[in-house]
Amino acid sequence: MASTDTTPVLELRKAATDTAGVGAGLDALDTVSAQRGSLGEALRSKALPPLIGVLVVLALWQGAYSLHLTSSYKLPSPTDVWHSAQDLWYQGTLFSIIWTSVWRGLSGFLLAVVIGTPIGLVVARVRPVRTAIGPVLQGLQSLPSVAWVPAAVIWLGINDQMMYAVILLGAVPSIANGLVAGIDQVPPLFLRAGRTIGATGLTGARHVLIPAALPGYLAGLKQGWAFSWRSLMAAELVASSPDLGRGLGRFLEDQREFSDMSGVLLGIILILFVGIAIELLVFTPVERRVLRNRGLLATSK
Amino acid sequence: MTPALTTSADTPGADTGGAAPAVRISHVHKSFGRPGAQTHVLDDITLDVAPGEFVTLLGASGCGKSTLLNLVAGLDKPTAGAIEVPGGRPALMFQEHALFPWLTAGRNIELALKLAGVPRPERRAEAERLLELVRLGGSYGKRVHELSGGMRQRVAMARALAQGSKVLLMDEPFAALDAITRDVLHDEITRIWAERQLSVLFVTHNVREAVRLAQRVVLLSSRPGRVAREWRIDLPQPRRIESSGVADLSIEITEELRGEIRRHGQH
Numbered sequence: 001m002a003s004t005d006t007t008p009v010l011e012l013r014k015a016a017t018d019t020a021g022v023g024a025g026l027d028a029l030d031t032v033s034a035q036r037g038s039l040g041e042a043l044r045s046k047a048l049p050p051l052i053g054v055l056v057v058l059a060l061w062q063g064a065y066s067l068h069l070t071s072s073y074k075l076p077s078p079t080d081v082w083h084s085a086q087d088l089w090y091q092g093t094l095f096s097i098i099w100t101s102v103w104r105g106l107s108g109f110l111l112a113v114v115i116g117t118p119i120g121l122v123v124a125r126v127r128p129v130r131t132a133i134g135p136v137l138q139g140l141q142s143l144p145s146v147a148w149v150p151a152a153v154i155w156l157g158i159n160d161q162m163m164y165a166v167i168l169l170g171a172v173p174s175i176a177n178g179l180v181a182g183i184d185q186v187p188p189l190f191l192r193a194g195r196t197i198g199a200t201g202l203t204g205a206r207h208v209l210i211p212a213a214l215p216g217y218l219a220g221l222k223q224g225w226a227f228s229w230r231s232l233m234a235a236e237l238v239a240s241s242p243d244l245g246r247g248l249g250r251f252l253e254d255q256r257e258f259s260d261m262s263g264v265l266l267g268i269i270l271i272l273f274v275g276i277a278i279e280l281l282v283f284t285p286v287e288r289r290v291l292r293n294r295g296l297l298a299t300s301k
Numbered sequence: 302m303t304p305a306l307t308t309s310a311d312t313p314g315a316d317t318g319g320a321a322p323a324v325r326i327s328h329v330h331k332s333f334g335r336p337g338a339q340t341h342v343l344d345d346i347t348l349d350v351a352p353g354e355f356v357t358l359l360g361a362s363g364c365g366k367s368t369l370l371n372l373v374a375g376l377d378k379p380t381a382g383a384i385e386v387p388g389g390r391p392a393l394m395f396q397e398h399a400l401f402p403w404l405t406a407g408r409n410i411e412l413a414l415k416l417a418g419v420p421r422p423e424r425r426a427e428a429e430r431l432l433e434l435v436r437l438g439g440s441y442g443k444r445v446h447e448l449s450g451g452m453r454q455r456v457a458m459a460r461a462l463a464q465g466s467k468v469l470l471m472d473e474p475f476a477a478l479d480a481i482t483r484d485v486l487h488d489e490i491t492r493i494w495a496e497r498q499l500s501v502l503f504v505t506h507n508v509r510e511a512v513r514l515a516q517r518v519v520l521l522s523s524r525p526g527r528v529a530r531e532w533r534i535d536l537p538q539p540r541r542i543e544s545s546g547v548a549d550l551s552i553e554i555t556e557e558l559r560g561e562i563r564r565h566g567q568h
Contacts (some may be wrong), residue, residue, distance in 0.1 A: 295446025
Protein backbone atom coordinates (compact mmCIF):
# COMPACT_ATOMS: atom_id res chain seq x y z
CA MET A 1 0.00 0.00 0.00
CA ALA A 2 1.75 3.14 -1.10
CA SER A 3 1.95 5.95 1.37
CA THR A 4 0.55 8.47 -1.10
CA ASP A 5 -2.86 6.83 -0.81
CA THR A 6 -3.16 7.90 2.79
CA THR A 7 -1.03 11.04 2.79
CA PRO A 8 -1.69 13.85 0.38
CA VAL A 9 1.68 14.96 -0.91
CA LEU A 10 0.37 18.39 -1.81
CA GLU A 11 -0.77 19.00 1.72
CA LEU A 12 2.64 17.95 2.99
CA ARG A 13 4.38 20.23 0.54
CA LYS A 14 2.27 23.14 1.66
CA ALA A 15 3.11 22.50 5.29
CA ALA A 16 6.71 22.04 4.32
CA THR A 17 6.85 25.42 2.59
CA ASP A 18 6.04 26.98 5.92
CA THR A 19 8.72 24.82 7.50
CA ALA A 20 11.20 25.84 4.84
CA GLY A 21 11.04 29.41 6.04
CA VAL A 22 11.84 28.33 9.59
CA GLY A 23 14.56 26.02 8.32
CA ALA A 24 16.17 28.75 6.24
CA GLY A 25 16.11 31.06 9.26
CA LEU A 26 17.78 28.41 11.40
CA ASP A 27 20.41 27.80 8.74
CA ALA A 28 21.20 31.48 8.55
CA LEU A 29 21.45 31.75 12.32
CA ASP A 30 23.63 28.68 12.71
CA THR A 31 26.02 29.10 9.83
CA VAL A 32 29.52 30.00 10.85
CA SER A 33 31.41 32.00 8.30
CA ALA A 34 35.15 31.71 8.45
CA GLN A 35 36.89 35.01 7.97
CA ARG A 36 40.43 35.41 6.87
CA GLY A 37 42.42 38.40 7.96
CA SER A 38 44.24 40.78 5.66
CA LEU A 39 47.75 40.16 4.43
CA GLY A 40 49.22 42.89 6.59
CA GLU A 41 47.60 41.41 9.66
CA ALA A 42 48.88 37.95 8.77
CA LEU A 43 52.42 39.29 8.38
CA ARG A 44 52.21 41.10 11.69
CA SER A 45 50.91 38.11 13.61
CA LYS A 46 52.82 35.33 11.86
CA ALA A 47 56.12 36.73 10.64
CA LEU A 48 56.94 39.35 13.23
CA PRO A 49 57.33 37.13 16.35
CA PRO A 50 59.87 34.69 14.82
CA LEU A 51 61.77 37.64 13.33
CA ILE A 52 62.03 39.22 16.77
CA GLY A 53 63.15 35.85 18.17
CA VAL A 54 66.00 35.66 15.65
CA LEU A 55 67.04 39.24 16.36
CA VAL A 56 67.14 38.56 20.13
CA VAL A 57 69.38 35.51 19.61
CA LEU A 58 71.69 37.53 17.34
CA ALA A 59 71.83 40.33 19.92
CA LEU A 60 72.70 37.89 22.74
CA TRP A 61 75.35 36.30 20.55
CA GLN A 62 76.85 39.65 19.64
CA GLY A 63 76.72 40.63 23.32
CA ALA A 64 78.58 37.48 24.40
CA TYR A 65 81.20 38.18 21.75
CA SER A 66 81.64 41.83 22.68
CA LEU A 67 81.98 40.98 26.38
CA HIS A 68 84.80 38.52 25.52
CA LEU A 69 83.14 35.75 27.49
CA THR A 70 85.40 33.29 25.70
CA SER A 71 88.23 33.53 23.18
CA SER A 72 87.12 34.65 19.76
CA TYR A 73 88.34 31.49 17.98
CA LYS A 74 85.77 29.59 20.05
CA LEU A 75 83.03 32.16 19.61
CA PRO A 76 83.32 34.29 16.50
CA SER A 77 80.96 37.22 16.03
CA PRO A 78 77.85 37.02 13.82
CA THR A 79 79.67 39.24 11.33
CA ASP A 80 82.52 36.70 11.09
CA VAL A 81 80.01 33.98 10.25
CA TRP A 82 78.41 36.28 7.72
CA HIS A 83 81.83 36.79 6.10
CA SER A 84 82.33 33.01 5.91
CA ALA A 85 79.03 32.78 4.09
CA GLN A 86 80.13 35.54 1.73
CA ASP A 87 83.42 33.73 1.03
CA LEU A 88 81.51 30.61 0.16
CA TRP A 89 79.23 32.64 -2.07
CA TYR A 90 82.20 34.21 -3.96
CA GLN A 91 83.85 30.80 -4.33
CA GLY A 92 80.61 29.75 -6.01
CA THR A 93 80.27 26.65 -3.84
CA LEU A 94 77.50 27.69 -1.42
CA PHE A 95 74.64 26.45 -3.55
CA SER A 96 76.35 23.30 -4.72
CA ILE A 97 77.00 22.32 -1.09
CA ILE A 98 73.40 22.99 -0.10
CA TRP A 99 72.01 21.35 -3.22
CA THR A 100 74.09 18.16 -2.77
CA SER A 101 72.56 17.63 0.64
CA VAL A 102 69.04 18.76 -0.23
CA TRP A 103 68.96 16.50 -3.28
CA ARG A 104 70.14 13.51 -1.26
CA GLY A 105 67.77 14.34 1.57
CA LEU A 106 64.68 14.80 -0.59
CA SER A 107 65.25 11.84 -2.88
CA GLY A 108 66.02 9.65 0.13
CA PHE A 109 62.87 10.94 1.80
CA LEU A 110 60.72 10.20 -1.26
CA LEU A 111 62.13 6.70 -1.38
CA ALA A 112 61.31 6.35 2.32
CA VAL A 113 57.71 7.41 1.59
CA VAL A 114 57.42 4.83 -1.17
CA ILE A 115 58.70 2.10 1.16
CA GLY A 116 57.18 3.26 4.44
CA THR A 117 53.61 3.76 3.22
CA PRO A 118 52.82 0.16 2.25
CA ILE A 119 54.57 -1.07 5.40
CA GLY A 120 52.37 1.25 7.47
CA LEU A 121 49.21 0.09 5.69
CA VAL A 122 50.01 -3.57 6.23
CA VAL A 123 51.02 -3.10 9.88
CA ALA A 124 47.87 -1.11 10.59
CA ARG A 125 45.42 -3.49 8.93
CA VAL A 126 46.92 -6.99 9.27
CA ARG A 127 46.85 -8.08 12.88
CA PRO A 128 49.58 -10.79 12.87
CA VAL A 129 51.97 -8.45 11.07
CA ARG A 130 51.23 -5.77 13.60
CA THR A 131 51.92 -8.06 16.53
CA ALA A 132 55.11 -9.24 14.86
CA ILE A 133 56.78 -6.01 13.74
CA GLY A 134 54.71 -3.19 15.23
CA PRO A 135 56.74 -2.90 18.46
CA VAL A 136 60.05 -3.20 16.56
CA LEU A 137 58.95 -0.47 14.18
CA GLN A 138 58.13 1.75 17.11
CA GLY A 139 61.35 0.96 18.89
CA LEU A 140 63.37 1.76 15.78
CA GLN A 141 62.12 5.34 16.00
CA SER A 142 64.09 5.89 19.18
CA LEU A 143 67.29 4.44 17.71
CA PRO A 144 69.48 7.37 16.61
CA SER A 145 70.15 6.76 12.95
CA VAL A 146 73.83 7.67 13.34
CA ALA A 147 74.10 4.25 14.99
CA TRP A 148 73.45 2.72 11.57
CA VAL A 149 76.35 4.52 9.91
CA PRO A 150 79.13 2.06 10.85
CA ALA A 151 76.97 -0.88 9.78
CA ALA A 152 76.00 0.81 6.52
CA VAL A 153 79.66 1.60 5.76
CA ILE A 154 80.66 -2.04 6.21
CA TRP A 155 77.73 -3.32 4.16
CA LEU A 156 77.83 -0.84 1.32
CA GLY A 157 81.13 1.03 1.53
CA ILE A 158 81.50 4.78 1.60
CA ASN A 159 79.22 5.86 -1.22
CA ASP A 160 75.81 7.29 -2.01
CA GLN A 161 74.02 3.98 -1.42
CA MET A 162 75.27 4.01 2.14
CA MET A 163 73.85 7.54 2.61
CA TYR A 164 70.48 6.45 1.27
CA ALA A 165 70.50 3.34 3.44
CA VAL A 166 70.99 5.48 6.54
CA ILE A 167 68.22 7.88 5.48
CA LEU A 168 65.83 4.98 4.89
CA LEU A 169 66.63 3.32 8.20
CA GLY A 170 65.90 6.61 9.92
CA ALA A 171 62.82 7.75 8.01
CA VAL A 172 60.90 4.61 7.06
CA PRO A 173 59.90 3.70 10.63
CA SER A 174 58.53 7.16 11.41
CA ILE A 175 56.58 7.36 8.16
CA ALA A 176 55.12 3.88 8.70
CA ASN A 177 54.33 4.65 12.33
CA GLY A 178 52.66 7.93 11.38
CA LEU A 179 50.38 6.08 9.00
CA VAL A 180 49.60 3.42 11.61
CA ALA A 181 48.73 6.11 14.16
CA GLY A 182 46.64 7.94 11.57
CA ILE A 183 44.68 4.80 10.72
CA ASP A 184 44.20 3.92 14.38
CA GLN A 185 42.66 7.32 14.99
CA VAL A 186 40.08 7.03 12.22
CA PRO A 187 36.67 7.17 13.94
CA PRO A 188 34.90 3.78 13.51
CA LEU A 189 31.80 5.74 12.52
CA PHE A 190 33.47 6.77 9.24
CA LEU A 191 34.20 3.14 8.44
CA ARG A 192 30.59 2.15 9.20
CA ALA A 193 29.25 5.05 7.16
CA GLY A 194 31.59 4.03 4.36
CA ARG A 195 30.39 0.46 4.45
CA THR A 196 26.72 1.48 4.34
CA ILE A 197 27.30 3.47 1.16
CA GLY A 198 29.21 0.54 -0.29
CA ALA A 199 32.85 1.49 0.31
CA THR A 200 34.40 -1.84 1.25
CA GLY A 201 37.79 -3.44 0.62
CA LEU A 202 40.12 -1.46 -1.61
CA THR A 203 37.40 1.05 -2.50
CA GLY A 204 36.93 1.63 1.20
CA ALA A 205 40.66 2.10 1.71
CA ARG A 206 40.84 4.59 -1.12
CA HIS A 207 37.74 6.62 -0.40
CA VAL A 208 37.46 6.39 3.37
CA LEU A 209 40.39 4.90 5.26
CA ILE A 210 43.29 6.75 3.63
CA PRO A 211 41.66 10.20 3.46
CA ALA A 212 40.49 9.79 7.06
CA ALA A 213 44.02 8.87 8.14
CA LEU A 214 45.61 11.73 6.22
CA PRO A 215 46.30 14.12 9.14
CA GLY A 216 48.21 11.42 11.06
CA TYR A 217 49.99 10.35 7.92
CA LEU A 218 51.09 13.93 7.22
CA ALA A 219 52.43 14.25 10.76
CA GLY A 220 54.39 11.06 10.11
CA LEU A 221 55.72 12.44 6.83
CA LYS A 222 56.86 15.60 8.54
CA GLN A 223 58.69 13.62 11.17
CA GLY A 224 60.02 11.36 8.43
CA TRP A 225 61.57 14.38 6.73
CA ALA A 226 63.16 15.52 10.00
CA PHE A 227 64.60 12.03 10.46
CA SER A 228 65.83 11.88 6.85
CA TRP A 229 67.63 15.17 7.23
CA ARG A 230 69.21 14.25 10.55
CA SER A 231 70.29 10.82 9.32
CA LEU A 232 71.83 12.33 6.22
CA MET A 233 73.81 14.89 8.20
CA ALA A 234 75.08 12.13 10.51
CA ALA A 235 76.11 10.05 7.53
CA GLU A 236 77.83 12.97 5.79
CA LEU A 237 79.69 13.92 8.94
CA VAL A 238 81.08 10.45 9.51
CA ALA A 239 81.71 9.25 5.98
CA SER A 240 84.38 11.06 4.06
CA SER A 241 85.50 10.14 0.59
CA PRO A 242 86.62 12.20 -2.38
CA ASP A 243 84.14 10.28 -4.55
CA LEU A 244 81.23 11.71 -2.62
CA GLY A 245 79.87 15.13 -3.44
CA ARG A 246 80.47 17.73 -0.75
CA GLY A 247 77.29 18.27 1.22
CA LEU A 248 76.54 20.31 4.31
CA GLY A 249 77.61 17.60 6.74
CA ARG A 250 80.93 17.20 4.94
CA PHE A 251 81.39 20.97 4.83
CA LEU A 252 80.82 21.14 8.59
CA GLU A 253 83.37 18.40 9.26
CA ASP A 254 85.91 20.06 6.93
CA GLN A 255 85.60 23.34 8.83
CA ARG A 256 86.17 21.48 12.11
CA GLU A 257 89.35 19.97 10.68
CA PHE A 258 90.53 23.48 9.76
CA SER A 259 89.49 24.65 13.26
CA ASP A 260 87.49 27.37 11.53
CA MET A 261 84.80 28.12 14.09
CA SER A 262 82.89 30.64 11.99
CA GLY A 263 82.77 28.03 9.21
CA VAL A 264 81.48 25.45 11.72
CA LEU A 265 78.77 27.83 12.93
CA LEU A 266 77.88 28.64 9.34
CA GLY A 267 77.52 24.90 8.66
CA ILE A 268 75.24 24.44 11.67
CA ILE A 269 73.13 27.45 10.71
CA LEU A 270 72.80 26.26 7.11
CA ILE A 271 71.74 22.76 8.20
CA LEU A 272 69.15 24.24 10.53
CA PHE A 273 68.03 26.71 7.88
CA VAL A 274 67.50 24.04 5.22
CA GLY A 275 65.60 21.77 7.62
CA ILE A 276 63.26 24.58 8.63
CA ALA A 277 62.88 25.90 5.07
CA ILE A 278 61.78 22.53 3.71
CA GLU A 279 59.31 22.11 6.54
CA LEU A 280 57.88 25.60 6.08
CA LEU A 281 57.77 25.48 2.29
CA VAL A 282 56.61 21.92 1.78
CA PHE A 283 54.93 20.41 4.82
CA THR A 284 53.31 23.31 6.65
CA PRO A 285 51.21 24.53 3.68
CA VAL A 286 49.97 21.01 2.90
CA GLU A 287 49.16 20.29 6.53
CA ARG A 288 47.38 23.60 7.03
CA ARG A 289 45.33 23.06 3.93
CA VAL A 290 44.22 19.60 5.01
CA LEU A 291 43.37 20.73 8.52
CA ARG A 292 41.56 23.86 7.37
CA ASN A 293 39.41 21.88 4.95
CA ARG A 294 38.33 19.67 7.82
CA GLY A 295 37.71 22.54 10.21
CA LEU A 296 40.48 21.26 12.49
CA LEU A 297 42.58 24.37 12.37
CA ALA A 298 42.17 26.50 15.47
CA THR A 299 41.91 30.07 14.29
CA SER A 300 44.16 31.70 16.83
CA LYS A 301 43.55 35.29 17.66
CA MET B 302 -10.73 15.18 18.92
CA THR B 303 -10.76 11.42 18.93
CA PRO B 304 -7.38 9.85 18.67
CA ALA B 305 -7.33 7.62 15.67
CA LEU B 306 -5.88 4.54 17.21
CA THR B 307 -6.03 0.91 16.43
CA THR B 308 -4.05 -1.63 18.31
CA SER B 309 -3.27 -4.48 16.04
CA ALA B 310 -3.08 -7.73 17.88
CA ASP B 311 -2.79 -9.72 14.70
CA THR B 312 0.54 -10.78 13.24
CA PRO B 313 2.72 -7.86 12.18
CA GLY B 314 2.89 -7.29 8.50
CA ALA B 315 -0.35 -9.18 7.84
CA ASP B 316 -1.84 -5.98 6.48
CA THR B 317 0.56 -5.59 3.60
CA GLY B 318 -2.21 -6.77 1.37
CA GLY B 319 -0.18 -9.58 -0.14
CA ALA B 320 2.42 -7.27 -1.72
CA ALA B 321 6.03 -8.22 -1.01
CA PRO B 322 7.31 -6.25 1.97
CA ALA B 323 10.18 -3.81 1.59
CA VAL B 324 11.82 -5.30 4.67
CA ARG B 325 11.03 -8.71 6.09
CA ILE B 326 12.46 -9.62 9.46
CA SER B 327 11.50 -13.15 10.45
CA HIS B 328 12.26 -14.82 13.76
CA VAL B 329 15.51 -12.97 14.22
CA HIS B 330 17.66 -13.71 17.24
CA LYS B 331 20.88 -11.97 18.08
CA SER B 332 23.28 -12.68 20.90
CA PHE B 333 26.76 -11.38 21.55
CA GLY B 334 29.67 -12.98 23.35
CA ARG B 335 31.17 -16.43 23.50
CA PRO B 336 28.97 -19.52 23.85
CA GLY B 337 28.21 -19.96 27.52
CA ALA B 338 28.59 -16.29 28.35
CA GLN B 339 26.13 -14.86 25.86
CA THR B 340 23.92 -11.84 26.12
CA HIS B 341 20.64 -12.14 24.33
CA VAL B 342 19.96 -8.87 22.63
CA LEU B 343 17.14 -9.73 20.26
CA ASP B 344 14.66 -12.52 20.81
CA ASP B 345 12.46 -13.78 18.01
CA ILE B 346 11.77 -10.51 16.27
CA THR B 347 9.32 -10.74 13.41
CA LEU B 348 8.45 -7.54 11.66
CA ASP B 349 7.63 -6.42 8.14
CA VAL B 350 7.82 -2.98 6.63
CA ALA B 351 5.45 -2.59 3.71
CA PRO B 352 6.57 -0.64 0.64
CA GLY B 353 6.03 3.04 1.33
CA GLU B 354 5.39 2.45 5.02
CA PHE B 355 6.86 4.55 7.83
CA VAL B 356 7.54 2.42 10.90
CA THR B 357 9.13 3.64 14.11
CA LEU B 358 10.85 1.26 16.48
CA LEU B 359 10.47 2.47 20.01
CA GLY B 360 12.12 1.18 23.13
CA ALA B 361 14.16 1.96 26.21
CA SER B 362 17.90 1.53 26.16
CA GLY B 363 19.01 -2.05 25.93
CA CYS B 364 16.13 -3.11 23.72
CA GLY B 365 18.47 -3.71 20.81
CA LYS B 366 16.88 -1.21 18.42
CA SER B 367 20.20 -0.16 16.99
CA THR B 368 21.36 -3.76 16.79
CA LEU B 369 18.27 -4.62 14.79
CA LEU B 370 18.90 -1.72 12.43
CA ASN B 371 22.51 -2.81 11.93
CA LEU B 372 21.26 -6.28 11.04
CA VAL B 373 18.82 -4.89 8.48
CA ALA B 374 21.58 -2.67 7.09
CA GLY B 375 23.75 -5.76 6.65
CA LEU B 376 26.50 -4.45 8.94
CA ASP B 377 26.06 -7.52 11.14
CA LYS B 378 24.57 -11.00 10.85
CA PRO B 379 21.70 -12.39 12.93
CA THR B 380 22.45 -15.38 15.19
CA ALA B 381 19.28 -17.04 13.92
CA GLY B 382 16.41 -16.07 11.68
CA ALA B 383 16.36 -14.27 8.38
CA ILE B 384 16.25 -10.71 7.11
CA GLU B 385 15.23 -9.93 3.59
CA VAL B 386 15.48 -6.59 1.88
CA PRO B 387 14.35 -7.37 -1.68
CA GLY B 388 15.29 -3.91 -2.97
CA GLY B 389 19.00 -4.35 -2.19
CA ARG B 390 21.27 -2.69 0.34
CA PRO B 391 19.21 -0.20 2.32
CA ALA B 392 20.37 3.31 3.16
CA LEU B 393 21.31 4.03 6.77
CA MET B 394 21.41 7.27 8.72
CA PHE B 395 23.08 7.56 12.12
CA GLN B 396 22.60 9.81 15.10
CA GLU B 397 25.88 11.45 14.10
CA HIS B 398 25.90 12.84 10.59
CA ALA B 399 28.95 10.71 9.72
CA LEU B 400 29.76 12.94 6.77
CA PHE B 401 33.34 12.81 5.58
CA PRO B 402 35.07 16.03 6.61
CA TRP B 403 37.64 15.82 3.83
CA LEU B 404 34.89 16.23 1.23
CA THR B 405 32.47 19.09 0.60
CA ALA B 406 28.76 18.55 1.17
CA GLY B 407 28.25 17.94 -2.56
CA ARG B 408 31.23 15.59 -2.82
CA ASN B 409 29.94 13.51 0.07
CA ILE B 410 26.78 12.91 -1.91
CA GLU B 411 28.71 12.29 -5.12
CA LEU B 412 30.78 9.60 -3.42
CA ALA B 413 27.60 7.74 -2.52
CA LEU B 414 26.34 8.20 -6.10
CA LYS B 415 29.62 6.91 -7.48
CA LEU B 416 29.53 3.84 -5.26
CA ALA B 417 25.92 3.28 -6.29
CA GLY B 418 27.12 3.13 -9.90
CA VAL B 419 25.86 6.48 -11.16
CA PRO B 420 28.02 7.47 -14.15
CA ARG B 421 30.32 10.44 -13.63
CA PRO B 422 28.63 12.97 -15.96
CA GLU B 423 25.33 12.65 -14.08
CA ARG B 424 26.71 12.84 -10.55
CA ARG B 425 27.11 16.56 -10.17
CA ALA B 426 23.58 17.36 -11.32
CA GLU B 427 22.09 14.57 -9.23
CA ALA B 428 23.96 15.77 -6.14
CA GLU B 429 22.64 19.29 -6.71
CA ARG B 430 19.13 17.87 -7.08
CA LEU B 431 19.41 15.95 -3.81
CA LEU B 432 20.72 19.02 -2.01
CA GLU B 433 17.78 20.94 -3.43
CA LEU B 434 15.47 18.22 -2.09
CA VAL B 435 16.77 18.71 1.46
CA ARG B 436 16.59 22.50 0.91
CA LEU B 437 20.32 23.00 0.78
CA GLY B 438 20.61 24.17 -2.80
CA GLY B 439 23.74 26.27 -3.09
CA SER B 440 25.56 24.36 -0.35
CA TYR B 441 27.38 22.08 -2.77
CA GLY B 442 30.81 23.53 -2.03
CA LYS B 443 30.33 23.93 1.73
CA ARG B 444 32.65 22.08 4.04
CA VAL B 445 31.04 19.90 6.69
CA HIS B 446 32.32 22.06 9.54
CA GLU B 447 30.75 25.14 7.96
CA LEU B 448 27.27 23.64 8.31
CA SER B 449 25.01 23.66 11.36
CA GLY B 450 23.88 20.43 13.05
CA GLY B 451 20.56 20.43 11.25
CA MET B 452 22.17 21.15 7.89
CA ARG B 453 24.67 18.33 8.38
CA GLN B 454 21.87 15.91 9.14
CA ARG B 455 20.08 17.03 5.97
CA VAL B 456 23.22 16.46 3.90
CA ALA B 457 23.45 13.04 5.54
CA MET B 458 19.86 12.45 4.46
CA ALA B 459 20.72 13.47 0.90
CA ARG B 460 23.73 11.14 0.97
CA ALA B 461 21.53 8.29 2.18
CA LEU B 462 19.05 8.98 -0.61
CA ALA B 463 21.92 9.05 -3.11
CA GLN B 464 22.33 5.33 -2.62
CA GLY B 465 19.15 4.96 -4.62
CA SER B 466 17.53 2.60 -2.14
CA LYS B 467 13.81 2.87 -1.49
CA VAL B 468 14.41 1.61 2.04
CA LEU B 469 15.74 4.12 4.53
CA LEU B 470 16.92 3.04 7.98
CA MET B 471 17.31 5.81 10.52
CA ASP B 472 19.05 5.31 13.86
CA GLU B 473 17.90 8.18 16.12
CA PRO B 474 18.97 10.64 13.45
CA PHE B 475 17.59 13.72 15.19
CA ALA B 476 18.43 12.85 18.80
CA ALA B 477 21.37 15.23 19.00
CA LEU B 478 19.50 18.24 17.60
CA ASP B 479 17.72 21.04 19.42
CA ALA B 480 13.92 20.93 19.53
CA ILE B 481 13.23 23.58 16.91
CA THR B 482 15.64 22.07 14.39
CA ARG B 483 14.25 18.61 15.10
CA ASP B 484 10.75 19.89 14.46
CA VAL B 485 11.79 21.27 11.07
CA LEU B 486 13.49 18.01 10.16
CA HIS B 487 10.37 16.04 11.12
CA ASP B 488 8.46 18.04 8.53
CA GLU B 489 11.20 17.49 5.98
CA ILE B 490 11.52 13.75 6.44
CA THR B 491 7.73 13.37 6.26
CA ARG B 492 7.66 15.34 3.03
CA ILE B 493 10.57 13.43 1.48
CA TRP B 494 9.14 10.10 2.58
CA ALA B 495 5.85 10.90 0.87
CA GLU B 496 7.42 12.42 -2.25
CA ARG B 497 9.83 9.57 -2.80
CA GLN B 498 7.54 6.85 -1.50
CA LEU B 499 10.24 5.50 0.78
CA SER B 500 9.90 2.65 3.22
CA VAL B 501 11.31 3.92 6.48
CA LEU B 502 12.36 2.06 9.60
CA PHE B 503 13.08 4.73 12.17
CA VAL B 504 14.58 3.98 15.58
CA THR B 505 13.96 6.35 18.47
CA HIS B 506 13.46 6.47 22.21
CA ASN B 507 11.32 9.57 21.89
CA VAL B 508 7.65 8.60 22.03
CA ARG B 509 6.30 11.85 20.62
CA GLU B 510 8.73 11.69 17.76
CA ALA B 511 7.62 8.14 17.05
CA VAL B 512 3.94 9.15 16.99
CA ARG B 513 4.63 12.36 15.04
CA LEU B 514 6.27 10.47 12.20
CA ALA B 515 4.98 6.94 11.94
CA GLN B 516 2.12 5.09 10.38
CA ARG B 517 2.99 2.26 12.74
CA VAL B 518 4.80 2.37 16.08
CA VAL B 519 6.45 -0.85 17.24
CA LEU B 520 7.34 -1.06 20.92
CA LEU B 521 10.24 -3.31 21.82
CA SER B 522 10.78 -4.71 25.28
CA SER B 523 14.28 -4.65 26.72
CA ARG B 524 16.86 -7.37 27.41
CA PRO B 525 16.15 -9.30 25.33
CA GLY B 526 14.40 -7.15 22.75
CA ARG B 527 11.02 -8.52 21.75
CA VAL B 528 8.11 -6.95 19.94
CA ALA B 529 5.93 -5.97 22.88
CA ARG B 530 3.11 -4.21 21.11
CA GLU B 531 2.34 -2.14 18.10
CA TRP B 532 0.05 0.72 17.23
CA ARG B 533 -1.26 1.88 13.91
CA ILE B 534 -1.35 5.67 13.81
CA ASP B 535 -4.11 6.97 11.57
CA LEU B 536 -3.73 10.65 12.39
CA PRO B 537 -3.56 12.64 9.15
CA GLN B 538 -0.22 13.99 8.04
CA PRO B 539 1.16 16.62 8.32
CA ARG B 540 1.00 16.27 12.08
CA ARG B 541 2.33 18.62 14.66
CA ILE B 542 4.31 17.18 17.52
CA GLU B 543 2.45 19.37 20.03
CA SER B 544 -1.02 18.52 18.70
CA SER B 545 -3.48 16.87 21.07
CA GLY B 546 -3.82 13.78 18.86
CA VAL B 547 -0.09 13.12 19.05
CA ALA B 548 -0.07 13.95 22.75
CA ASP B 549 -2.94 11.58 23.63
CA LEU B 550 -1.35 8.68 21.84
CA SER B 551 2.03 9.49 23.31
CA ILE B 552 0.58 9.28 26.81
CA GLU B 553 -0.82 5.85 26.15
CA ILE B 554 2.35 4.54 24.54
CA THR B 555 4.53 6.07 27.26
CA GLU B 556 2.45 4.23 29.88
CA GLU B 557 3.12 0.98 28.06
CA LEU B 558 6.82 1.79 27.71
CA ARG B 559 7.06 2.57 31.41
CA GLY B 560 5.39 -0.72 32.18
CA GLU B 561 8.05 -2.49 30.11
CA ILE B 562 10.82 -0.68 31.93
CA ARG B 563 9.23 -1.30 35.35
CA ARG B 564 9.31 -5.05 34.78
CA HIS B 565 13.10 -4.87 34.83
CA GLY B 566 13.17 -3.29 38.27
CA GLN B 567 11.20 -6.19 39.69
CA HIS B 568 13.80 -8.90 39.37
